[in-house]
Amino acid sequence: MFWLILCVVVVDVLLASFEVTVPNKHLLAIRGRPAVLGCEFTPDPDLSNLVVTWQRQEDARVVHSFYYQQDQLDRQSLKYHNRTSLYVSELHKGNASLRIAAVRPKDAGWYMCIVSNTKGTGRALMQVTYGALYSEPRLSIHVNSSALKVQFETEGFPKPEVIWLGEHDQNLSYHLEIHGQTEDGLYFIKSICEAQKPVINITFTLKNHLLNQNLQRPVVLSYDEDTTDHMIIVLAVLSVVCILLVIVIIWLAVQKQNKQRSSL
Template identity: 70%
Template sequence: MLWVLLCVLEALVASFEVSVPHKHLVAIRDRPAVLGCIFTPDPNFSSLVVTWQRQEDSRVVHSFYYQQDQLDRQSPEYHNRTSLYISELGKGNASLKIAAVRPKDTGWYICIVSNDKGTERALLEVTYGALYSEPRLSIHVNSQTVTVQFETEGFPKPEVSWLGEQGQNLSHHLELYDQTEDGLYSMKSSYEVQKPAIKVTFMLKNHLLSQNLQRPVKISYDDAAKRQVIIAVVVLSILCFLLFIGFFFLTVWRRKK
């Protein structure tokens, strides 16, 4: 009889399970993230306790018991940013929604669920990423070369390359990185090319978010046309000067006459 009772208890315990559909979640900057967590539901909803914590320091992210949210012990950085799907709890859905994801939200989370069937937990990791902004182009010209530069912000550090006119990889390009106050990488990438013609392509890849940017740049210089323009300007200037001198002498001659 005791053996039968132990088997029944073991079966009851084994029947309760907490799991996460995805053990790794990529959260995008300023967008909401849903941390999935499901469990074996129990008809006695009043006994349900759901707690989300950070693994590294046990900070409370969100708590639910006595059939309502209990946020007195919630970590301050999550105030007014988290919610459960209350109507789905009775169906075994303990997923957590975090609004407007920030860089500090990255890390490991524990979903802990308790009811009359038992207490179990599951782990998932959140990785943070930010799409790179539209690259801003600037061009710096001197007597012999032209420097083409793109500037953009995102996260994490991207893979950057420059391609030549035939699609070949160009070396010796320069990247400068800085981090903004909200944790983004501010990047400037530049490539110096010789005149008279410029045709290069800037490429950026954010592998975490599968973002690929390609921005071609084409600049043409016609030195012969440039010289013709300069000559025309000089000739026009000389003609204007001669006309001015002629008008001056004509005015003086009339006065004397």
């Protein structure tokens, strides 16, 4: 009886000593870049009984499996096909980290690392959040008779904070359009600030707080309203002249055809 109790205690101690942990409970993954989901376990040099399974916690989809000392991907979700790998050379050290190549929006969510070997079985949970750096803002300027409009366009994720500042760092009113997510999981941003003065000195600022991205693009320019008006007048005159020339050419062509017919 004593030996039976002793064996049970020893087994309990061995099982209690087995542990599966994730160094970081939360991972921020950036669009298009690889993400490494860390997972560590109590190692056993003998890998013949090692089973490592990564799966999505929300629906138990298999992300990656390893047993019989090799990858077993028959049940792997198609969304992760040819995109995942383990650090096989590190398994004997207790490293069950998963690498996901080229992160996509739908990779965000909860992941479970499940490990089993001769020392026990355990699991650990972690969350992956997705973010995308905003692209270089594209500048365009629209001029009409009453105002000048400065516009920036860019794409990223999540929704950003947008600020327009004047020459003396005063907040300016602006128009902001945020279009729904594309297939790449990006928001399309278009922001327009209208300026009334001949001399423009304003700054467009976009902040992606999730990725600590801060884009600032100053716009400094000047335009002569009189020159603009003169250009409009000149263009109008040229348009009239072109129309008159076309009319004259058509009239001469008609006269020539009439002469040819009369000579016949």
